[in-house]
Amino acid sequence: MIRYTPQDFKSDQEVKWCPGCGNHFILNAVTKALPEVAEALNYQHQRFTFVSGIGCSSRFPYYVHTYGFHGIHGRAAAIATGVKVANPTLSVWEVTGDGDALAIGGNHFIHAIRRNIDINIMLFNNQIYGLTKGQYSPTSPLGKVTKTSPYGTVEHPFAPGEIVLGARGTFFARTIDVDVNLTKDCLVAAAKNDGASVVEILQNCVIFNDKAYDSFLNKEVREDMTIVLKHGEPMIFGKNRDKGLILDGLKLKVVKIGENGITRADILVHDATEPNPGIHMMLVNMKAPEMPVALGVIRAVKDHTYDDQVRDQLIEVRMRAKIFNMEQLLHSGETWEVK
């Protein structure tokens, strides 16, 4: 078996993202993740295929040395679906942004998830349109002032995780651009999950929406305002690892271990494999500063994949087929002779 290094997945193309753009970190995480994926799943280099839509994020395929397809705006999920069904042995990665996946491509996004086609969807969420130079996106917060909303937006944003769960998604993870290792871990987990695996990457656009996530991601507060979830481990977070989540009635609540008689044993244990999306939905929706923003693999549930079922149905029908080629088909059914 060949062992790959990140270098094997770096392309010879000049990377043209702005200096300081979060995408540089993500590219770094991907080239680190792919050798791990190849090793874990016994994939050869030529099986990796990246498909993207349009936007800053979607230039990604040019910057990895794999098969790549830079599509049109919003359609990456549809193109990736075609690739995967046509050749299910490929490891298909979709790279998309908040505008690409949730505005113009919203329909393809939800249906790819609903079908549970085995592709890995990297959703770069910077809450802004970058490549068109700074207009609000479907994830821009209410009231956001941008070039096309000079008086602030008057529309509610989407929460990508909510859409994924609402579309019956089997896998959702959230990470941040600057945490290369966490991103890498999420991507490897996504690749190992059979089905449509969505990884939302909170990504900073230094030019048009700098510090969009600063209120909870700056180094001073990050550990107290985020929680990295791990399957089977208690939901503990904070600089001093002394805060945790419990279920209080129908809601999640932050508690301090050691106060009011709370011990580690009272803290909820994360179960990413629970089919009921109830707790996952609550975790996805946690907002700073009241609650920590959830990171890591929030949901990873086993279910049939679309491509497997397409393949199985083909095999099953062919097993009991009576027609094996065109010549037979042409002569099937009612025919008659003219002499």
Place this chain on the structure above:
Amino acid sequence: MQQTKDVVIRFSGDSGDGMQLTGTLFSDTSALGGNSIATFPDFPAEIRAPQGTMAGVSGFQVHIGSEKVLTSGDYCDLLVAMNPVALRANRKWLKKGATVIVDADSFTEAAVKRAGFQTLDPFAELGIADYNIVRAPISSMTKDALAETGLDPKAANKCKNMFALGVCFCLYDMPLDHTENYLRRKFAKKPAVADANVLALKAGYNYASNTHIFTTTYQVPAAKLPKGTYRTISGNVAMAWGLMAASEKSGRPLFCGSYPITPATAILEELAKRKDLGVKTLQVEDEIAGICTAIGASFAGNMGVTTTSGPGLSLKSEALGLAVMTELPLVVIDVQRGGPSTGLPTKTEQADLYQALWGRNGECPLVVMAACTPSGCFDAAFRAAKIAMEHMTPVVLLSDGYIANGSEAWRIPSMNDYPEIHPPVVTERPDGGFLPYVRDEKRLARSWALPGSPGCEHRLGGLEKQDCVGCLSHDPQNHQKMVNLRAEKVARVADFIPEQEVYGDKSGDLLVVGWGGTFGQLRSAVDVMRQEGKHVSHCHFSYINPLPKGVEKIFSKFKKIVVCELNMGQFADYLRMNFQSFTYLQYNKVQGLPFTVAELTDCFRTLLDDNK
């Protein structure tokens, strides 16, 4: 009994009366008896519109002949009208003196008024009182015939179409066994229903035979058709099979991403059945996903196909540009219907030609072809897929509602008669360094390196690419070069298709020019003229872009050229653009209906008279 060369029969009733099935069984029986046949269903856009109203009338026309019939016929010799509104809706399709069989039970005062008649004598009102009107109490006789079966009245009433069919079989001296066998198969799990239908069929036949309702019965002798094995086939099924044949010949699996749309849906339905032959079909979330999944599948090495009609082609425009830019094989089948917008979904038209040729941003040429007859859809789809794969280009193949839903007898070809297909597939490049935009010299097609192949990693996309290398390039000279190359690649397809042909004399007074699904009517009309001794020939196009070679040579030998099409003159304009030295007369119609042979011959006669 009288022998006749050909007859046209129209079955008409409420949608839900089973008129499509009745017509199909009649045409199948004729075909099995050796007649040449062509059929056309004429159904409303609504599934079950209110009974007894114009909106709900569903019809099926059959043309059977002892010589090759090329159309489903202009006007009918026999109309079967199951109710007053069906009679009213089809008055315009009656030949003078035609036979009209009506279900007399349905001609109640209320139904006649509801159908919009002013008086209680619809026949006089329509001016057909002197036609051969057969008032048969079809409903009540069906009920009586089934009285002892124990079938509930509603189910029994559903058998009246078989009673009517039995009457027609008697009139044309045709056997009942095919229909009986069909009914026994169809209702294998409901033998009581099968028995009832067969009983109704026989009751109808016996009624007509015993009561001598027809003064004369007719027989259409078997046609002298070329030897071989025959079957009936509709345009949409032939289209699906042609794609599958190309997949088999090329070794590339067939993938169809599509979204249901009238009148193209039956292609997707047929392909979805054919998992036994490895066809992959995805019914996706919208038209755009249809073409985008097909493009993705082509990138991954399948023969990607998407099927649609006009509004869907509009939605696919941007992605078609992507397929042009990425130079991947793709077949887009557009079964044209009446437009614009939602237009006339169940009616036929040829008005998507401009859209197919030019409906994209940028300099965006692709191959445009047209299918001409229902069975001809097989060859057209095969050739479209062959060109798409061997020339690495998207192909738009235009069909239309008339040939898609129409069916005809088809001499089954042998797959050995079809050419090999050699797509430029690359599956390994051990040393790496695959260059995606290097082209073969003859066709200018680039190679098709399949993801999963070692050493061939490459990137495709909608941004302009550097010649040969395939990296992004904004270089002005490179863009010019790539635009030229993509245009030249499509133009060179003309080197690989047959020269344009002309039917009839190579020179004369009038050349009738058409394209696509009007073939049958135009050829029939030209035959009529030629039998009258007129110097009229027919030049019919199935390759639109690029146009075949030899067109100017043909055009230059005729005093007049008339371009006939079911639009306002799109192909005529296209010919003006390509061959400017000729004068093009036009005959156009946009009524959602095919041409009639009669209106065409009238037009041709007028044009010839003007010569004098």
